[in-house]
Amino acid sequence: MSSFDSSSKPRMGTWALALLIILGYVTVLIAFPPRFEPVEGETSSLLLFIGRFHPIFLHLPVGALGLLCLMELGCLTRSGEEKLGGAALLTLLVGSAGAVMAVLAGILLSREGGYAGGNFSLHQTLAIIGTSGILLALVVRMLGMGQEERGLLHFYRALFFASFGLMGLGAHFGGNMSHGSKYLTAHAPEPLKSRMIAMENWMLGFVEKPKAELETPDTLPPAETPPVGATSSDKLVFQHVLMPIFEAKCNTCHNEDKTKGGLRMDTYALLMQGGDSGESVIPGKPDESLAIERILLPEDDDEHMPPKGKEQMTADELALFRWWIEQGASETLKMDEAKLPENLKTAAEAVMKGQTAS
Template identity: 55%
Template sequence: MSRASDYDSPKSYTLVWVATLLLIVGFVTGLVMFPPMYETPKDEATSSVLFVGRFHPILLHMPVGALGLLCLMELICFTRRGEESLGVGALLTLWVGAAGSVMAVLAGIMLSREGGYEGGNFTLHQTLALIGTCGVLLALVVRIFSMSHENRELMHAYRALFFGSFGLMGLGAHFGGNMSHGSKFMTEHAPEPIKSQITGMEKWMLSFVEKPKTKGEPAAPEASPTPAPVPTPVPTPVPIPVPVPVVASSGTTPTPPPPTPPPPTPPAGSSSGPDEKLVFQHVILPIFEAKCNKCHNEDKSKGDLRLDTYEMALKGGENGKNIVAGKPEDSLTVQRIALPDDDDEHMPPDGKEQLTPAEAAAIRYWIQSGASETMKVSEAQFPPEAKEAVKL
């Protein structure tokens, strides 16, 4: 039998129709059981739900690989010969990519039940992934229909729908990367034209979903002795010599010129240059940003804990006060840092960049000194072991 006759022979798509309908029913059922949430859940999820949710980072690679391969296949399938050669393979790849998308989205929704996921990046990540997955499922239905009816015009509509849906999923993945690695992960080393375009796109999209930022209510620090500020020496005014009147030859005494006023004395406690730097803003917060805030920020607050602002840091999380002013031994931050690296409660967790001894000592000193937001570096008396972390 010739090769052409194979293409002209009728094909049955009953099996793929059944598999696709089961996939759609499973997706809808999953969304009904676990509807998407955009705020911290009120009820604690079961262990089985969280167990499945932890597979989200693994499952999301399957649709990325399958749908990425399909993009190349569809470029070949634009021609009639390419469609005849790769059409069935493209359909199978599309089904695998759609199934992977469904599993990744449902696992991601289950993972969000763990709490600590909120903010603009999370909203866009989840929303775009949902829309993209629905688009891929619809594209799958359109491709099966166009192949079974040999409708090339409908095939063009399918490709437009598929590429658009895949693009939305890519955008959703980008905002998911912002949650996991920080908003500068993709742009930090990008060329300036690309960086400006990506940054502008992010700001524009986030403007539709982000709530107005409001400062959280700071937790009232427990009473603790705050170290007295080191008094700044007040410069003693230099006496200005008064010119001695000179008797003129005519015997009259000329009026002396008025004395020049002394320079203004700076108020006590004021300083300039590096002395104006604050301990929290310029020493402690950069440590949090480098070692803690990938999991404790506005978009991803694991354990309902944020360390990206002073107010949020003092507010604490679901396990209690992470910072107890004047009492580092009662502060969860210090306790978790001091645990052995292999302890499940140690922070940062195993596999993440750890704090240096100097950084840990700096945090401990700041809390011991009262955890002030306004204490200046010039007033602080960091212990020798913390000096390495105070490079300004």
């Protein structure tokens, strides 16, 4: 008789496998406790190497547990449970093991540095809670199999679907870190879009620290906000031309949640502050500015920005960035004051219209 026979209770070998997965999970959390602030000290290269597999490992539980959702719908009847229960248990074991591997790799990846903020906190917290729920659901399912009374199996399914939902929600916040906070909602129809954004902001409110006002250098006056209905000439070069470029090409790695190299590019003050390697922008000196230097490196260079595989800056976008630095890297420079060459003026207007500068 198979260990995954739908008509009987799980055998000792199956229980041993489940216990091994659970003990492995507990060991992971004890040996590598989750942290929500930047980790001090160095982490071994081997652990960081394992952490880099997080994007690969997380697809295993998603696929297995997603399939299990369909299988469990077929197990709602007694006859369905008799036919599919054993296969469902096997799938749950595979998904549980994959979830533990993904959590381990994710925790190790976070120790590489550059991860913080609300999206990171929710991604990690929901993943851990969801995985814990999946493992508890595994035990409940095994206890309920082969029983005449189906109460445990009903409880298991409620617990499983809730836990898988939490894991999916955690994956969404992970997606925000990788692709930007507007990735999922950008093309969502109304009123779904507004409700999704409101729910997301509500959840982030529980974990994000109040944002202190950033100080800008005394030599720079506060940026002026163009009046409603302002023409393109009244708009600011930094806010309305460069920031959309940074948002599309740079900020997935240089934002509040993910600060690669200690650099953030989501505000003017933080861009000018630079990162771990020094000043990213030196006003008037584009060739000495680290940001320009990294963009111009060969694409297969480890220091190249954006990384290979990510959408690269176009020639016109890079030219706009260089021109802005050359003119003094002002936060308050208006389009009508900027003496842009005609080709760059056309590129800037394209960006302000939401188009890509070629």
